[in-house]
Amino acid sequence: MEPLNVEHAGRTLRGVLHLPHPNPAPAPAVVLCHGFGGNRIGAGNDFVLLARLLAAQGIACHRFDFAAFGESDxxxxxxxVSDQASQLKAVLAQLERNRAIDPDRISVLGFSMGALxxxxxxxxxxxxxLALWAPAGGRLNLPFWEDDWFRDQIREHGRADxxxxxxxxxxxDDLPGVDQFAAARRHQGPVLLAGGTEDGLMRAELIDPYREVWGDRLEEHWIEGMGHGFGTLENRDRMLELSVAFLLRTI
Structure with missing residues (x-):
């Protein structure tokens, strides 16, 4: 594991790169994207565990903090959301220039807003x-985000809690223009979509459009009784297992 920071719009996005040892350079790579308010460690250390599992299988893994989260500026x-997408593209561009990485074999795994x-x-x-853990709904979740409670806080304090x-x-201001399904139509590779049966972000109106766009390129896995968080070590380990197996087949 070694530091790999990226400069974006005057901010340092801090991250680390896990390389296979020995490294059969150039190696395929996966970038991990945390969710809203998260960081590159992941909930319950899951991103660290996933990065180690991938590196042990010969796949490099980059974990980073989006701006204003974790240790990033x-x-x-x-x-x-759009700024985070721009940050991710900057991370991918830098990873492509890394001599240890095969620029034609890069995938991304994201959780919740990171999946979006x-x-x-x-x-x-x-x-x-793409590997998506319970992708956030973007503008389809506007009724939640536009609650008067949040708007009143922003008006009074400049930020909401x-x-x-x-x-x-x-x-x-950005969220109404986010159209993940239009973007999904332009992705031509395989996709893993995994989450829990009790997760509100896995409801039909947020998932069905992905099914329509990706068809048989979409691989779905549902964990019975799991919500938006893993809840148990068994659920966490199952998600890691599914993800590693998918990435090994598709990267």
Whole structure:
């Protein structure tokens, strides 16, 4: 594991790169994208575990913090989904220039809002494959984000508080223009979509359009009784197992 930071719009996006040892350079690579308010460690250390599992199978893995989260620079008031997609594309571009990485064999795995961002990036540049853990709904979730409680907080304090995570007007202004399904139509590779049967982000109106766009290129896995978080070590290990197996087949 070694530091790999990326400069984007005057901010340092801090991350680490796990390389296989020995490294059969150039190696295929996966970029991991955390969710809203998360970081490159992942919930319950899952991104660290996943990176180690992939490296042991000969796949490099880059974990990074989006701006304003984890250890990366940035102000939460400036956070938006489109800006995160731009950050991810900058990370991918730098990874392509790394001599240890095969630029034609790069995939992305994202959780929740990170999965939404992964789809948007895949619509703008080719990726080998996508692995999506419970992708966020983007503008389809506007009724939740546009609640008067959040808007009143932004008006009064310049930021809103969502379970201890700050966001600002930039996020709300950006969200109506986010169209993940248009981006999904431009991604030509295989896709893993995995989540829990009790996860509100896995409801039909958020998932059916992906089924229509990707058809038989979409591989779905549902874990019975799991919500938006893993809930149990068994669920976490199952998600890691599914993801590693998919990436080994598709990268």
């Amino acid at each position: 940035g102000d939460p008031a400036d956070f938006s 961002v992964a789809v948007l990036a895949a619509g703008d540049r080719p990726l080998r494959s 969502c379970n201890g995570i700050a966001f600002g007007q930039a996020f709300l």
